[in-house]
Amino acid sequence: MGQVAFDTLKFVETLEGAGLAKDQAKAISLAVRESHEAVDVATKRDLGDVRKEIDARFDKVDARFEKIESQIADVRKDLSAEITNVRKDLSSEIALVRKDVEHIATGLLLKLGGVIVVTISAATAILKFF
Known part of the structure; x- marks a missing residue:
């Protein structure tokens, strides 16, 4: 099975643009990426x-x-x-x-x-x- 493409850099930039700190944006991006990797789609x-x-x-x-x-x-x-x-x-x-x-x-x-x-x-x- 394949994995859903997820652009972590773009996601971090979107979160930073919304006012989140870089560390928080990276942590959220990492959590989302890992959740996508766990899903077998x-x-x-x-x-x-x-x-x-x-x-x-x-x-x-x-x-x-x-x-x-x-x-x-x-x-x-x-x-x-x-x-x-x-x-x-x-x-x-x-x-x-x-x-x-x-x-x-x-x-x-x-x-x-x-x-x-x-x-x-x-x-x-x-x-x-x-």
């Missing part, structure tokens, strides 16, 4: 330095944020590609299951037809027998 330069430091930190945060945004975009692209691949795989698997179901249905239909033919034949034979 931020100067415009100090505030400017802090502002620059804050700006630099924000720039770093912005850069990190942009990097994270880029990484998120990459993950989204990867996930989108992965989802597309999974959908293709599922479509292929579903097509295979449909073929299997159709094959099984055809087999069952043939067996059912056979059972019907056998049943009709048996019924016809029984009716001829009586």
